[in-house]
Amino acid sequence: MSSSTADVAQHATPPTTPGPTPARRGALRRPPSWRRAQHRRPWLLLSPGLLLLAVLLGFPLVRVVQLSFQDYGLRELARGEDNYVGLENYREILTSSFLWQTVLPNTVGFAVVCVVLTMLVGTAVAVFLNTLPRTWRTLCLTAVMIAWAVPAVTGTYVYVWLFDPLNGLVSTVLTDVGLIDRGAVNWFAERFSFYAIATLNVVQHGFPFVAVTVLSGLMTVPRELYEAAQIDGASAWRRFRSLTVPILKPVFAVCTILSTIWDFKVFTQIYLMPGGNGGNPDVYNLGVWSYIESFAQGRYGMGSAIAVLLTVILLLITVVYMRTLFSEEEL
Amino acid sequence: MTGPAALPAVPATRTARRAAGRGLRSDETGGRRESRASTVAKVVGSIALVAFAVFPAYWMLTTALDADAATRGSRLVPTSLTGENFARVFTDGDFGRFILNSVVVATATVAISAVVSLLAAVAVARFRFRFRTAILVMILIVQMVPLEALVIPLFLQARTLQMLNSLLGLVIVYLAFSLPFAIWTLRGFVAAVPQEIEEAAYMDGASWGRMFRSVLLPLVAPGLVATSIFAFITAWNEFIFALTFMQDSELYTVSVGLRTFFGQNTNDWGAIMAASSIITVPVVVFFVLIQRRMTSGLASGAVKG
Amino acid sequence: MKRPITGVAAVSALALTLAACSSGGGGTDEETPGGDGADYAGETLTVWVMEGTNPDSDAFFDEVGAAFEEKTGATLDVQMQPWASAHDKFITSIAGGTVPDVAEVGTTWTPEFAEVGALVDLTDRIAEAGLDGDLVGGLQEAGTYDGGLYGMPWYAGVRAMIYNTEIFEAAGITEPPTSWDDLLAAVEAIKTSQPDVIPFPVSGDSQYGLYPWVWGAGGELAEQDGDTWASTIASPEAVEGIEFYTDLALEHGSSTAAATTWNEANALEAFQQGDVGMIVSGSWTPAKIEQDNPELFAKLGAFPFPGKDGDVAGSFLGGSHLGIFEESDNQDLAWEFVQMMSTGEFAQKWAEQSGYFSGQASLVEAQSEAADPLQQAFATQMLEGGRSLPVTPAFGKVQGAKTVETMLQSILSGSASAQEAAETAAASMDETFASAAG
The missing domain is CATH 3.40.190.10 (Periplasmic binding protein-like II)
Structure with missing residues (x-):
């Protein structure tokens, strides 16, 4: 999924995020009919958007919870009947060793590693870019943008091609230096190496968001501060620790939380790798498991329960996100 | 995937001063060695960064152009260039149709999303009414809802409404991806337009609708461009819904259509990479387009800080 | 709002166009009489x-x-x-x-x-x-x-065995194996005469390569018992077959470590490079070899899966x-x-x-x-040893869960014995059968 395309556009927003500009002043001078319209108009303007969001997000949210309490398969679908089984789906999921030994470790482990790496690489790149002269910075920034722009689908296929066991770049190089026999190692077959490739893919696609965001934060820090610190004799590392980190703490927090959300629900990058679309259960994460249960096995109730589990985890992270955000900005 | 609402404005100065006041009186020496070594480090670092960032895109494009793509192995530069892989994408595969489908879906998403989100943005930015804050919070929360987790109910809903195997069904779903972000972003742009300009239009006897078209719309146009590009890219890239909703291969979008080049035992990497390049190039162009806007935004931010 | 926003009109027009583009499930609802010569223009x-x-x-x-x-x-x-x-x-x-x-x-x-x-x-x-x-x-x-x-x-x-006649001749094998003992002898002969050749790779990611040995030993995958099915993959006969097949790799050095994760396509790829004595192959494969590698095709032989004691073993049809x-x-x-x-x-x-x-x-x-x-060997395999898998929707789910491949790989990688792995697989299958029935 285009995890972070949004954030490019976001930087086009005006740097100020002002509060509402209430029309109170004008309204007082206007005739009563205008005031009535004033009451109705916002709702009129909002109604198409709210309606769409209700149909596309509100109703499905209710429905997915409903389905998660049902044994809902192709038969129920054909007859249009409900088939409530209470908490059975949740019981099955939560007591299965598959969740605890495979899916959850895959999901959480992968997300944690990806977030840590994305933040490290992104921050390092941002700090580095900040030291570059203008022309060099623009050049590097364009390259970073390209990494960001490559769609998840095509990016994943490139990695599948790079690691193709027979003719891929990596396999060929390792064969040439005598480390492996051509075609003898299939990295997609084994869980650990599968996720190593997925991590590389996701980090390579995700670090630009962090780099660009942190860089924009870094550029708001007055240069004089660094110069003063330098005169005081602080080393580069010390300047980073004592100046950059505290100033950019909110930026780091937001980047971390957003990356966490994205990396938890990664679907495309896993599903499109060999074995990720059902061939190899060892590599499922929550999103893929939910999709396979429903659309490959026809167990929509079960799939919904897994989706609810994923949503709940993400909502918890969102709560943290909202808290961070609200402490920084008034609506 | 929806994007984040907005980054918190960094309260730079205050925090920074506090940090500066804290124990920076280190007595470490050797700060001022702006030497040749550091220049070399910057050059090497830049090259490494560019290589890391661009390599997959490079490999994609060069494989697409390689006359001997399947057995390319570790050749960094293709031995001979060819357009044959690209030609095969259109002759053997039905890729022209997939592109057309994607363009139709993305354009429709952009158009509807622009109208609906602009109206909503005006409502929350220009009017003060009951539940306004609640709606703003909701729009923010809604961006965090993982749409991937809603593919099951949306699929069943689309089935009931006969919207499967329909480009319109896909457009409607993509609105859910782009609307919250568009409303939130445009809200900032609308709010940034000074109230006085609107007042002046009313003074001249303009109706609200007239003011909207002649005054507000041109001023928020840059915001519309940004959100539209986002909506376009989202619709163009989206995979999971397109995969689930479109069973008729004549209605595939590009990201799903790409899968048709995978054979059972052998993969035609030349064609896959050629098709991938065709999908990727417009997105990269759009990104570079808004990068210019972005850097200017960064610059103004720096001045302000 | 006195004037309509023209954008809305444009959008609804677009929506109509889109709706027209969409297509429903089948054709029209029109009823047409059946039979020959009916006009469905x-x-x-x-x-x-x-x-x-x-x-x-x-x-x-x-x-x-x-x-x-x-x-x-x-x-x-x-x-x-x-x-x-x-x-x-x-x-x-x-x-x-x-x-x-x-x-x-x-x-x-x-x-x-x-x-x-x-x-x-x-x-x-x-x-x-x-x-x-x-x-x-x-x-x-x-x-x-x-x-x-x-x-x-x-x-x-149907699958049967294909072999490289050149390698067989160099090993002094004149007749294709027709029993397990013959097969072991052939593996030994190839190994001693041509140490660089992989006599018969045991592909861990291929369930269909295993079944002929289970069936060839008189074992079954599952048996129907009234409305439900029960796995028999851990029965003594079935385990004997599993053991024979995996021991080719573990005891007799017939395979290579890499084959643990091979599927049929990987095995074929290795075979096409000419360093493999024989592989499990589909009846549709020789046509592909003929196209890719005519030289090898000229050296191709085939024989049905040998049963334990010399009859044709079953192979999935x-x-x-x-x-x-x-x-x-x-x-x-x-x-x-x-x-x-x-x-x-x-x-x-x-x-x-x-x-x-x-x-x-x-x-x-x-x-x-x-x-x-070549085709005759496959035809013999099909007519004398064509077998079907347990005919129950639940077996599709067993396949979906890759239970058999998992079993095979755990034996080949040495993490479980044939008996242990078969028992794990049987338990997993029974679970699937039970949940499908309930």
Whole structure:
């Protein structure tokens, strides 16, 4: 999924995020009919958007919870009947060793590693870019943008091609230096190496968001501060620790939380790798498991329960996100 | 995937001063060695960064152009260039149709999303009414809802409404991806337009609708461009819904259509990479387009800080 | 708002255009009388066919389309589907009501789709057309669910062993192995005469490579007990077969460590490079080798899977049915198409071009008489040892869960003994059977 395309556009927003500009002043001078319209108009303007969001997000949210309490398969679908089984789906999921030994470790482990790496690489790149002269910075920034722009689908296929066991770049190089026999190692077959490739893919696609965001934060820090610190004799590392980190703490927090959300629900990058679309259960994460249960096995109730589990985890992270955000900005 | 609402404005100065006041009186020496070594480090670092960032895109494009793509192995530069892989994408595969489908879906998403989100943005930015804050919070929360987790109910809903195997069904779903972000972003742009300009239009006897078209719309146009590009890219890239909703291969979008080049035992990497390049190039162009806007935004931010 | 915002009008116009672009499930709702000579002019029959079976399927279906249009007046819309994603696609379109009129359905899937009411029971139509006496047994058995036949047998394939005659000759093997002892002797002979050659790789990611040894030892995968099934993969006979197959790798050095994760395609790839003595291979594979590597094709031999004591061991008889979907509005027209494809000229042509066997017993016999020795080995395998997997929708789920591959890989990697791994697999299968029944 285009995890972070949004954030490019976001930087086009005006740097100020002002509060509402209430029309109170004008309204007082206007005739009563205008005031009535004033009451109705916002709702009129909002109604198409709210309606769409209700149909596309509100109703499905209710429905997915409903389905998660049902044994809902192709038969129920054909007859249009409900088939409530209470908490059975949740019981099955939560007591299965598959969740605890495979899916959850895959999901959480992968997300944690990806977030840590994305933040490290992104921050390092941002700090580095900040030291570059203008022309060099623009050049590097364009390259970073390209990494960001490559769609998840095509990016994943490139990695599948790079690691193709027979003719891929990596396999060929390792064969040439005598480390492996051509075609003898299939990295997609084994869980650990599968996720190593997925991590590389996701980090390579995700670090630009962090780099660009942190860089924009870094550029708001007055240069004089660094110069003063330098005169005081602080080393580069010390300047980073004592100046950059505290100033950019909110930026780091937001980047971390957003990356966490994205990396938890990664679907495309896993599903499109060999074995990720059902061939190899060892590599499922929550999103893929939910999709396979429903659309490959026809167990929509079960799939919904897994989706609810994923949503709940993400909502918890969102709560943290909202808290961070609200402490920084008034609506 | 929806994007984040907005980054918190960094309260730079205050925090920074506090940090500066804290124990920076280190007595470490050797700060001022702006030497040749550091220049070399910057050059090497830049090259490494560019290589890391661009390599997959490079490999994609060069494989697409390689006359001997399947057995390319570790050749960094293709031995001979060819357009044959690209030609095969259109002759053997039905890729022209997939592109057309994607363009139709993305354009429709952009158009509807622009109208609906602009109206909503005006409502929350220009009017003060009951539940306004609640709606703003909701729009923010809604961006965090993982749409991937809603593919099951949306699929069943689309089935009931006969919207499967329909480009319109896909457009409607993509609105859910782009609307919250568009409303939130445009809200900032609308709010940034000074109230006085609107007042002046009313003074001249303009109706609200007239003011909207002649005054507000041109001023928020840059915001519309940004959100539209986002909506376009989202619709163009989206995979999971397109995969689930479109069973008729004549209605595939590009990201799903790409899968048709995978054979059972052998993969035609030349064609896959050629098709991938065709999908990727417009997105990269759009990104570079808004990068210019972005850097200017960064610059103004720096001045302000 | 005095003036309408023109954008809204534009958007709704766009929406209308989009709605017009969308297409529903089948053709029109118009009722048409069945029978020959009926005029279906203006109608379109949508058909899904699996990709890769016939190397030149475009030309084949152009021809079929022309003949079909001539006969019925209807247009044929054939959409090729890759095997890898086909099962999921079927499930999704059955759920969404977006199925085609007719589809090629893998034999193991037919009962699964029949169970959920997606496929039309063809028993009466097949009997009416007088086709019921001439169907290939294994395919008929696989397509039967609850007493009805839900898939018209179209084509079949079977796996047997292929070998490199050059390597066999260099090892002094004159006759292909016909028993387990023969096979072990052949492995030893190859190993001693040509140390660089992998005599017979044991591919860990291929369930169909294992079954012939289980069956060859007299074992079964599962047995039906009333309404439910019980796994028998941990029975002494089955374990003996599993042990023999995996011991080739673990005890007799017949394989290579890399093969632990190989599937058939990987094994074939290695075989094509000329350093492998023999592999498990589908009857459709020699045609591919002939195309890719004519030199190797000239050195190709084949023999049926040897049973433990010298008879032909069972081998999974795979293939495809043609199924008609319940949601199709044009079931009579669909049946016209199914008959055209599965009998007579086109059935024969399809079999010849694809290297498979026809679903009609009489055509298979004709094929095996005319064929070269290579095809004869496969025909013998099919007619004497063609077996089906447990015919229950639940077994499709066992396959989906890759239970057998997991078992095989855990033995080959040394993390479990054959007995232990078989018991784990049996427990997992039983769990699947139980949840499917309940």
